[in-house]
Amino acid sequence: MNVWLIAALFGLYVVTHGQLTPGGGFQGGVVLATAPLLIYLAGEYGTLRALSPTAGVDLLGALGAGGFVAIGVVGLIAGGIYLQNVVPLGPVGTVYSAGTIPLINLAVGLEVGSGFLLMLSEFLAQTLRIRARRKQ
Amino acid sequence: MYNKAVLMSDRSQTTRQRAWRWVAYALTWWIVLLGLWLLFVDSLARPEVLVGLAAAAIATLAALGIRARGGVRYHFRWRWLLLLRGVPADVLRDSWLLAALLWRRLVRGERPAAAFRTVPFPIGGDDPTSAARRAFVVTATSVAPNTYVVRVDRAQGTALIHQLAPDPPDQTRSPLVGMP
Numbered sequence: 001m002n003v004w005l006i007a008a009l010f011g012l013y014v015v016t017h018g019q020l021t022p023g024g025g026f027q028g029g030v031v032l033a034t035a036p037l038l039i040y041l042a043g044e045y046g047t048l049r050a051l052s053p054t055a056g057v058d059l060l061g062a063l064g065a066g067g068f069v070a071i072g073v074v075g076l077i078a079g080g081i082y083l084q085n086v087v088p089l090g091p092v093g094t095v096y097s098a099g100t101i102p103l104i105n106l107a108v109g110l111e112v113g114s115g116f117l118l119m120l121s122e123f124l125a126q127t128l129r130i131r132a133r134r135k136q
Numbered sequence: 137m138y139n140k141a142v143l144m145s146d147r148s149q150t151t152r153q154r155a156w157r158w159v160a161y162a163l164t165w166w167i168v169l170l171g172l173w174l175l176f177v178d179s180l181a182r183p184e185v186l187v188g189l190a191a192a193a194i195a196t197l198a199a200l201g202i203r204a205r206g207g208v209r210y211h212f213r214w215r216w217l218l219l220l221r222g223v224p225a226d227v228l229r230d231s232w233l234l235a236a237l238l239w240r241r242l243v244r245g246e247r248p249a250a251a252f253r254t255v256p257f258p259i260g261g262d263d264p265t266s267a268a269r270r271a272f273v274v275t276a277t278s279v280a281p282n283t284y285v286v287r288v289d290r291a292q293g294t295a296l297i298h299q300l301a302p303d304p305p306d307q308t309r310s311p312l313v314g315m316p
Binding site: 002005006008009010012013016017035039090094095096124127 | 165169172173176177181183184187191192194195198199202286298
């Protein structure tokens, strides 16, 4: 059962619609991070670790942080203010109505999602390490 | 020579069939997830459909990645749902237990005597029913807030659980849902 896919899709929905409905990059990122956690619940810690290698998750986080900076710098160059909107605004209520905000949300979602995933993964690893130390 | 040609033809047919199965899998999930997306957004406006196509494609790519790593097949049994009948009561009991722990921690400064426990857990094989049973037990056990399953040890046939408020030592019932 690919329940985790539904969680991932909902996370993407929350990220991309932060300008229209409650949510945004941070909240959507947390939902995105819970999708691999569902895989852990359906399997075991080793599976989660194999599916979320630290280097890959770090790369996603870096892409998110770098994307945020890049969007800001583009605004600075084009408009003279960091994060200045440079994308034309669409009609109110549409998914592209908020200029660069959905792009910023996407960058934040990537960063937060990968950060939370790394944190959950490390938290479980730490739990196992403490357990191993107590057994010695 | 003839046998070699037949063998090669069989192999290429198998590869083709496998490729078609992958394509069918990806297309099915892409369509299903796009449908789900349209339910989320409650709109058929072109921008929403385009964003939905992209989001469904990202999720489908992730699904393909999991499948490529030998994603597990599950075969659930409906009768297992009966085992969940005790879970709501466990959630209420654990919530009360943890609220009391939190109160004692905040007011009296007592540290909770959290503990790890290794409990027997018949692992079963790699067949879809055993995989589904493991997933079911781990998920159902981790619903109540006091207990979560940290790992399953396949070699030992045990599960390592963590409890913030450990069960009394004389308790004979397994903390795992569905285990006697």
